[in-house]
Amino acid sequence: MRPVTYQKTREGEISVGGVPLRDLAQEFGTPLYVMDYQTLMENIARYRQVLEGWGTAYYAGKAFCCRAMVELVDRQGLGLDVVSGGELFTALTAGLDPGRVLFHGNVKTAAEIRAGLEVGVGHFVVDSLDELHQLDEAARAMGRTAAVLLRLTPGIEAHTHEFVRTGQFDSKFGFAIADGIADQAVAVALRMGNIELKGFHAHIGSQILDTEPLVANAEALLTFSGQVLQRFGFWPEVLDLGGGIGVRYGESDDPPDVTDLMTRVRMALGELTPRGMRPPHIIVEPGRSIVAEAGLTLYTVEAVKTVPGGREYIAVDGGMGDNIRPALYQAQYAAELDQKAGDTPERQVTVAGRYCETGDILIPSIRLPDPARGDLLAMWGTGAYNYAMASSYNRVPRPAVVLVNDGEASLWVDRERWDDLTRRDRPLRPA
Numbered sequence: 001m002r003p004v005t006y007q008k009t010r011e012g013e014i015s016v017g018g019v020p021l022r023d024l025a026q027e028f029g030t031p032l033y034v035m036d037y038q039t040l041m042e043n044i045a046r047y048r049q050v051l052e053g054w055g056t057a058y059y060a061g062k063a064f065c066c067r068a069m070v071e072l073v074d075r076q077g078l079g080l081d082v083v084s085g086g087e088l089f090t091a092l093t094a095g096l097d098p099g100r101v102l103f104h105g106n107v108k109t110a111a112e113i114r115a116g117l118e119v120g121v122g123h124f125v126v127d128s129l130d131e132l133h134q135l136d137e138a139a140r141a142m143g144r145t146a147a148v149l150l151r152l153t154p155g156i157e158a159h160t161h162e163f164v165r166t167g168q169f170d171s172k173f174g175f176a177i178a179d180g181i182a183d184q185a186v187a188v189a190l191r192m193g194n195i196e197l198k199g200f201h202a203h204i205g206s207q208i209l210d211t212e213p214l215v216a217n218a219e220a221l222l223t224f225s226g227q228v229l230q231r232f233g234f235w236p237e238v239l240d241l242g243g244g245i246g247v248r249y250g251e252s253d254d255p256p257d258v259t260d261l262m263t264r265v266r267m268a269l270g271e272l273t274p275r276g277m278r279p280p281h282i283i284v285e286p287g288r289s290i291v292a293e294a295g296l297t298l299y300t301v302e303a304v305k306t307v308p309g310g311r312e313y314i315a316v317d318g319g320m321g322d323n324i325r326p327a328l329y330q331a332q333y334a335a336e337l338d339q340k341a342g343d344t345p346e347r348q349v350t351v352a353g354r355y356c357e358t359g360d361i362l363i364p365s366i367r368l369p370d371p372a373r374g375d376l377l378a379m380w381g382t383g384a385y386n387y388a389m390a391s392s393y394n395r396v397p398r399p400a401v402v403l404v405n406d407g408e409a410s411l412w413v414d415r416e417r418w419d420d421l422t423r424r425d426r427p428l429r430p431a
């Protein structure tokens, strides 16, 4: 939930990465996204250690993508999963070898496909027959061969919010195994001149808190591979299990242990690889489980308001523009006020955002110690799908991102300014 470097003094002063939150607010302003280096490194190391020699983690850039994050991913030896030309461009700007990029997405425009082929991305993850044909034709026109993983929907229901569930049969993503479309895609891909089929992919959802569906996903891909071997004589070099491993947003969340989970996947790999075949190289695409708990958002309380007979609201200087998840998925977050001594009496309040939507509520109900205007509020676990999903709704500029480590803070992304918001605007014509 909180970054591993979280500390709180008896007087209630909170620091992360050795930097007091108050100093961060003073230097960089609020709202502010803060990422803790040590938490990022520990989360990355967990995947690297357990996968050593048989798998590779490709960080899912959609969770949090900026140049410095890709540079960190590069230095730590991970690959990168991108879902757009913009994420690919960021990866190239950061100097990542395109061979370590997986190009995802249920829609890739013609320009994005060409860009991916041009720079030589390591793998395309293909989502439809139309895309397969488009990729083959583009590769032929450019004299290239595209290495491909087919995205499958294995029919596994992950117990998570329906908006982030993707592995069920009726999904906009992938080829369903059950209705034979996946078989058909294999047959088509194997016949194509400029497609090199490398293996299969399935991502069943996000914020999954049970180990079982994630292991079942690996088993389903291996079982399907066994059937494909019999029907087509094709055995995959690569199986990509997607991401989706959940994190702790609140005290009661109990996410899977990455090491245990991957150890079980490795056992399944041993058991379900047919005799005489080489076990496929396993790819996983963790996003949230690398960045979520490394991140927090720092807000200033701007107003405290009690509605007679209703709730007490504390309104902060951010909201759905920097964190759409509570409005989008009813996502729950924990938060804490800085500089409140342990004996300060608490009140039950609602944390409201500043945006002109009734639904802009960051936390519907939380106990906080005597909240007052000017307080600093730290919302925990905001490293994933916050900055990445941010908008400038209401023409409120997007916050800066800073990294904290060993008592120092460095800017990863500048704060958007009012003139950034009007930079691409054109005057009314005719004048």
Ligand SMILES: Cc1ncc(COP(=O)(O)O)c(C=O)c1O
Residues within 6 Å of the ligand: 060, 062, 063, 081, 104, 203, 205, 206, 207, 242, 243, 244, 245, 285, 286, 287, 288, 289, 384
């Ligand atoms: C194909 C794919 N891979 C990986 C991820 C990352 O998931 P998470 O951030 O839950 O690990 C997603 C998230 O939606 C995804 O769609």
